Amino acid sequence: MSTSRYRAGADLGGTKIQTVVVDENDHVVGQARVPTPKGDGPAGVVAAIAAAVRSAAEDAGIEPGALSAIGLGSPGSVDNDAGTVSRAFNVVSDWTDGFPLGKQLGEALGAPVQLGNDVRVGTTAEMVFGAGRPYHSLIGVFWGTGVGGGVVLNQEIWTGRGAGGEIGHTVVRLGGARCTCGRKGCVEAYAGRMAMELEARRRVKDGQRTRLFDLMERQGRERLTSGIWDRALEHQDRMAEELIDRALDALGAGIASVVNLLDVEAVVIGGGLGTRLGQPYADRIAERMLPHLFVPERPPAVHVATLGDLGGAIGAALLVKET
Numbered sequence: 490m491s492t493s494r495y496r497a498g499a500d501l502g503g504t505k506i507q508t509v510v511v512d513e514n515d516h517v518v519g520q521a522r523v524p525t526p527k528g529d530g531p532a533g534v535v536a537a538i539a540a541a542v543r544s545a546a547e548d549a550g551i552e553p554g555a556l557s558a559i560g561l562g563s564p565g566s567v568d569n570d571a572g573t574v575s576r577a578f579n580v581v582s583d584w585t586d587g588f589p590l591g592k593q594l595g596e597a598l599g600a601p602v603q604l605g606n607d608v609r610v611g612t613t614a615e616m617v618f619g620a621g622r623p624y625h626s627l628i629g630v631f632w633g634t635g636v637g638g639g640v641v642l643n644q645e646i647w648t649g650r651g652a653g654g655e656i657g658h659t660v661v662r663l664g665g666a667r668c669t670c671g672r673k674g675c676v677e678a679y680a681g682r683m684a685m686e687l688e689a690r691r692r693v694k695d696g697q698r699t700r701l702f703d704l705m706e707r708q709g710r711e712r713l714t715s716g717i718w719d720r721a722l723e724h725q726d727r728m729a730e731e732l733i734d735r736a737l738d739a740l741g742a743g744i745a746s747v748v749n750l751l752d753v754e755a756v757v758i759g760g761g762l763g764t765r766l767g768q769p770y771a772d773r774i775a776e777r778m779l780p781h782l783f784v785p786e787r788p789p790a791v792h793v794a795t796l797g798d799l800g801g802a803i804g805a806a807l808l809v810k811e812t
């Protein structure tokens with residue numbers, strides 16, 4: 490293994506790929522961001538990640554060949570032993586089968602690659618460098634397109650048999666709204682940005698009014714992004730307020746249920762919507778948790794993630810620390 494001081498971390502998302510280069514003290518010395526390519530399948534994604542890692546190295550003023558290793562946080566089912574990622578539908582809509590992402594990225598960059606789940610990696614970063622630093626146990630809740638989660642117990646990420654932490658698929662209403670996972674009544678069916686947009690479109694079809702889609706078109710977007718939800722709330726758009734309210738209720742019930750089970754010290758709220766709406770909304774989630782908490786007089790602290798857009802990539806770089 491190379492003795493280089495520098496490692497890279499990459500966070501593969503549905504809309505963008507964020508990369509960082511860190512030094513031996515885990516300080517970010519370079520970064521880059523590129524859109525996630527949609528047209529060329531997983532192979533196109535590998536090429537884009539490799540290009541973004543090279544750009545981050547350039548930003549750091551080092552040769553890409555000087556990187557000792559690369560960590561990659563990916564959505565979908567990640568098998569680090571096999572070096573494969575499957576079911577990453579957020580990234581490429583027909584990405585079903587296991588694709589050798591680790592091997593191909595390693596060949597492209599000439600350095601070893603470790604894979605991790607994007608949300609678990611982001612939670613680890615918040616524990617080590619972010620809002621979770623003071624705590625031994627916490628859950629990370631990534632409120633964005635979906636609702637991802639990570640569990641930290643005794644300062645170690647708990648992944649169970651590999652899929653642990655899926656707080657978005659905690660059931661908050663039996664027989665409830667259809668979730669993007671195909672099941673019913675999950676937190677994500679009410680709070681995921683994708684599910685919220687589907688519900689908004691359904692309500693518009695029913696004749697209800699909202700500025701959400703006007704704001705979307707004015708910004709030249711095709712999706713209701715976190716920024717558009719934020720702006721609609723600023724305009725006191727009634728439908729946006731109702732749907733966010735419904736999301737807060739689901740998050741409050743789902744997170745409180747997990748707290749009842751694990752009694753963690755803290756909850757860290759990240760993700761596109763979570764970080765965009767910020768601490769006032771984290772406080773509202775904390776309020777919505779209270780009626781469901783078994784020990785309401787001792788609720789966990791609820792903080793917004795502090796590492797922002799770089800958290801996932803910084804956490805990915807931790808996958809290859811001291812290799």
Ligand SMILES: [Zn+2]
Nearest residue numbers: 658668670675
């Ligand atoms: Zn679900």
